[in-house]
Amino acid sequence: MDMNRILQVLVGAVLFLSSCSTKDNNETSVSPEMCLTDSLMQVVSIDIVHTRILIDELTLNGRVTFNQEQVVQVFPMFGGRVIAVNAEVGDYVHKGEVLAVVKSGEVAEYEKQLKDAEQQVAVTRRNWDVAQDMYNAGMASARDTLQARQELVSAVTEERRLKEVYSIYNLSDESRYEIKSPITGFVAEKHVNKDMQIRSDQGEELFTVSGLDNVWIMGDVYESDIRKVKEGAPVRITALAYPGREFVGSIDKVYHILDEESKTMSVRIKLRNEDYLLKPGMFTNIYVQCESTDDTMPCIDLHALIFENGKNYVVTASEDGRLQVKEVEVYKQLRNRCYIHSGLQEGDRILNRNTLLVYNALNAD
CATH class of the missing domain: 2.40.30.170 (Efflux pump adaptor protein, beta barrel domain)
Known part of the structure; x- marks a missing residue:
């Protein structure tokens, strides 16, 4: 026996045992109405009807x-030939992950400049050491020492600048630079293939990541x-x-x-x-x-509404606990509630849990 059937039997039994009765000359007569008892309250619940501003949907x-x-477009920084493509549309990529690799003559020029700068730093550092030794031996002036120091500072500054360029644009040896994802996300668009020639001034992005x-x-x-x-x-x-x-x-x-x-x-x-x-x-x-x-109208939970034979009903509970089926006219039904045009008013008490089972038990005859 499924749960709904069990509840139906339970509600029916409880309603049968909770029929409202009146005593007359020590005799008991049962009215057609049923009462809300403690036993029945264990399987149902009561809502108070409130009027609300009419909501349209x-x-x-x-x-x-x-x-x-969260969308980032990735453009080429240098022209060259694409030698590897590591991502396709729909791929999930992490920030810093390599999307493509390009071999570029412009990168080769930066590579030469960096090697020249490193060599210049070595030369100027050696000159600085010699100038200091000669100054300490009285064979060079302070001006010569200062000039050697300035040349070293300039060379170190140029080397640092080129290394920063390498870091920003993900340049590497062998005239290559890596196109990396700037964010973590999905590749939404891709406009590059292996062996494609690209230019640094092209207007179309290579990848879009979002x-x-x-x-x-x-x-x-x-x-x-x-x-x-x-x-x-x-x-x-x-x-x-x-x-x-x-x-x-x-x-x-x-x-x-x-x-x-x-x-x-x-x-x-x-x-x-x-x-x-x-x-x-x-x-x-x-x-x-x-x-x-x-405008305002009485508003109830959809669980409290019963539809049968083209009409809508609710089960009301009076202050003294008497249960009664009442027909209502629905004005508008939304996702989980509905507005009642007639049949209910502010303050009415209605059942909103296992309502259908109670309704069926009340209409069993």
Whole structure:
């Protein structure tokens, strides 16, 4: 016997034992109503009906895009021939990981300059040592010593500058330089292949790398709905790839410009992308909650609502514990609650757990 069947039997038994009764001349007569007892309260729960501002839910078409704050484009710093490509679109790369290697004549020139600078440092250091020895022996002037020292400082400065260039641009021996990922993330675009000739002044990036820990959901708002959306409005998002699953967030930016072709305004939602479930390019549905009017209506949890034969019902509980089935008219149904146009009012008590089982037991006859 499954759990629902067990609960149904239990609720039925409890309701049978908890029938409201009245005594007349020491005799007991059972009314058609049932009472809310301590035993029944163990399997149900009670909600108090409150009136709330009427919330509308606007549906937008959306798409997943990269978080542009985490997107980095990698351009070539030197021209040359690509001798290795180590990353493809979709690969996960760490910061500093080598994406490609280029053999370059420009790097060869820097390599020559660095070797010349290292040799110059050795020569000027030797001259400085000699100048100091001669000065100590009275064979050279302080001016000669100072000049030798300045030449050494200049040579060391030039060597340090070239080594810094090597470090910044990831240059190495044999006229090569390595193109490394500046951030940790996924390779979103790749425009380079092995043996390709590249130039340092080309306008197209070689790689685009982006993190996917956070993504943007971009939604399109038609002119007729612009007044309904605002920054901070709560949203829920669904994607075709994950039926039954919802992602929750809020609008963090409204772009107050209409697209000339589609005549829509864009809104943005930033989402934490756990397990990289949301992929850039995915289409989504965005459900925006917005206050449509200043009107208020009784609002209840969807678990309290029962639909049967084209009508909606709730189970009410009076102050003295009497249970009764009551028909209601639903004005609007949202994700987990609904607004009641008639049948309930502020302060009414209704069941919101195992309601269907109680409803069936009350209508068993």
